[in-house]
Amino acid sequence: MNLLHLFDLSLIARANEIALEWEGAEFTFGEIERRSNRVSHALRARGLSKGDRLCVYLGNRIELVDIYLACVKLGVIFVPINILYRDREIAHITNDAEPRLVITDADLAELTSDRDDRPLEDLDGDSPAAIIYTSGTTGASKGAVLTHNNFAANAVNLLTMWQITDRDRFLLALPLFHIHALGNGLHCWLAGGCRMRLLERFDHRTAIDEFRDFRPTLFFGVPTIYVRLLDTPPEIAREIGDRMRLFVSGSAPLPVPVFERFRDLFNHTILERYGMTETFMTLSNPLTGERRAGTVGFPLPGISVSIDDGELFVRGPNVFAGYWRRPDATAAAFTDGWFHTGDLATRSADGYYTLLGRKSDLIISGGFNVYPREIEEFLLEQPGVAEAAVVGVADGLRGEVPVAFIVATSFDADALERACRDNLASFKVPRRFVQVDSIPRTALGKVQKHLLAQ
Ligand code: MLC
Ligand code: AMP
Numbered sequence: 001m002n003l004l005h006l007f008d009l010s011l012i013a014r015a016n017e018i019a020l021e022w023e024g025a026e027f028t029f030g031e032i033e034r035r036s037n038r039v040s041h042a043l044r045a046r047g048l049s050k051g052d053r054l055c056v057y058l059g060n061r062i063e064l065v066d067i068y069l070a071c072v073k074l075g076v077i078f079v080p081i082n083i084l085y086r087d088r089e090i091a092h093i094t095n096d097a098e099p100r101l102v103i104t105d106a107d108l109a110e111l112t113s114d115r116d117d118r119p120l121e122d123l124d125g126d127s128p129a130a131i132i133y134t135s136g137t138t139g140a141s142k143g144a145v146l147t148h149n150n151f152a153a154n155a156v157n158l159l160t161m162w163q164i165t166d167r168d169r170f171l172l173a174l175p176l177f178h179i180h181a182l183g184n185g186l187h188c189w190l191a192g193g194c195r196m197r198l199l200e201r202f203d204h205r206t207a208i209d210e211f212r213d214f215r216p217t218l219f220f221g222v223p224t225i226y227v228r229l230l231d232t233p234p235e236i237a238r239e240i241g242d243r244m245r246l247f248v249s250g251s252a253p254l255p256v257p258v259f260e261r262f263r264d265l266f267n268h269t270i271l272e273r274y275g276m277t278e279t280f281m282t283l284s285n286p287l288t289g290e291r292r293a294g295t296v297g298f299p300l301p302g303i304s305v306s307i308d309d310g311e312l313f314v315r316g317p318n319v320f321a322g323y324w325r326r327p328d329a330t331a332a333a334f335t336d337g338w339f340h341t342g343d344l345a346t347r348s349a350d351g352y353y354t355l356l357g358r359k360s361d362l363i364i365s366g367g368f369n370v371y372p373r374e375i376e377e378f379l380l381e382q383p384g385v386a387e388a389a390v391v392g393v394a395d396g397l398r399g400e401v402p403v404a405f406i407v408a409t410s411f412d413a414d415a416l417e418r419a420c421r422d423n424l425a426s427f428k429v430p431r432r433f434v435q436v437d438s439i440p441r442t443a444l445g446k447v448q449k450h451l452l453a454q
Contacts, residue, residue, distance in 0.1 A: 036069035050075030143324030222367030363392030
């Protein structure tokens with residue numbers, strides 16, 4: 001399915017309804033349609049056409065929505081870059097994706113034209129809509145190619161299973177460069193036709209005011225956000241909870257005590273679900289029925305899930321088309337059409353899935369993925385560093401934070417931290433640099449990270 005046919009349920013059919021609140025202004029679906037048409041023509045004038053890649057290095061803002069929709073209309077492949085990434089991380093993506101254009105804040109003023117009509121491009125559902133970079137088990141990230149059909153299957157599932165309709169009021173504070181806000185947030189809004197208030201980011205100092213002012217019925221968060229919301233004064237939490245229909249959590253494990261304390265404070269049971277860039281959403285607790293703490297519920301419609309040797313495998317219309325220009329990595333990620341998630345899981349007798357952790361060393365900090373190997377490789381480039389091992393250490397707010405263990409001929413923790421801050425996204429900067437005489441290894445030479453973590 002061409003995604004536009006799904007979005008037209010709002011862009012065309014609800015043209016006069018308020019679609020978006022952004023920085024105090026309101027926009028109808030008709031205006032969203034015309035804004036993205038104008039951006040489409042501007043992109044065409046820059047020579048972009050079907051199959052070209054367009055990198056965007058932007059935080060949440062209305063122009064990012066316009067650009068995404070323009071890409072969908074033109075068949076241009078949207079490649080978002082995490083706004084927290086630094087030069088080295090950005091260069092990896094721009095070298096790999098070979099975009100025709102990279103858009104940053106500085107380019108937005110020129111990105112318009114005066115033509116309101118929709119450009120027409122013939123696209124089928126297997127056309128790529130986006131490439132999202134994700135690291136897999138190697139240090140360097142790979143581009144997951146996500147098709148129109150993948151996005152459509154995911155949105156239709158979530159609209160149905162979470163009963164999202166045009167009556168919802170949706171507060172979106174997650175970053176649009178990730179699948180959580182892009183695949184779930186933006187697509188449920190556009191297909192469902194509700195009113196969305198988009199925030200530049202979740203800021204715990206102002207979040208409560210946003211909730212009270214906008215009065216949302218629907219909110220998607222990562223566990224760190226729910227931990228932050230536990231600081232809400234009880235009477236205000238009840239007031240917010242009374243108007244809310246559904247709080248959803250995902251992208252990292254929601255600790256059971258947070259689930260319980262949140263329920264007591266807001267009088268709401270958070271619905272936890274599980275997904276991945278490569279697979280979109282695969283498992284979800286039910287809207288109706290028991291939302292069981294510590295579990296991620298059941299497979300979504302049309303999606304097959306199996307567990308083999310502890311690892312979760314997924315198959316279905318939600319599963320991506322492969323890694324961009326990496327046939328070997330793509331082949332290695334599948335067995336007989338089943339995608340290897342790298343997540344370990346169990347299934348209860350009554351069908352609830354529980355995640356037990358990951359096969360790889362992946363650290364998830366505040367919902368952002370941190371691949372130790374990428375940081376270790378960077379640390380090894382620094383003067384005096386002979387060996388480096390990065391492990392995730394439990395953190396009450398962010399879930400996990402990275403800590404670096406260093407074997408060094410000369411050790412300067414401040415200099416290492418500065419180098420990391422200058423070259424890596426903030427969430428990847430190790431919270432501590434610990435000098436050690438040696439890194440514990442197995443007889444086969446494999447680093448025993450669990451010993452370091454202790
Ligand atoms: C965080 N920071 C941001 C930012 N988010 N900066 C700019 N834009 C953003 N969107 C930076 C801050 O500048 C700061 O950097 C540090 O992160 C911590 O900020 P904080 O104010 O203390 O935030 P905190 O209360 O900890 O909340 C952080 C957070 C953020 C929860 C808002 O981590 C976040 O948005 N996480 C969501 C990630 C996400 O959407 N993941 C989905 C992946 S898809 P400094 O330099 O001061 O440290 C996926 C699949 C699936 O996993 O299943 O969904
Ligand atoms: P990403 O590669 O950024 O898409 O992150 C996907 C990973 O996030 C998954 O492989 C899981 O390890 C993790 N994840 C997502 N949702 C959950 C959840 N509800 N509980 C635990 N881990 C999760």
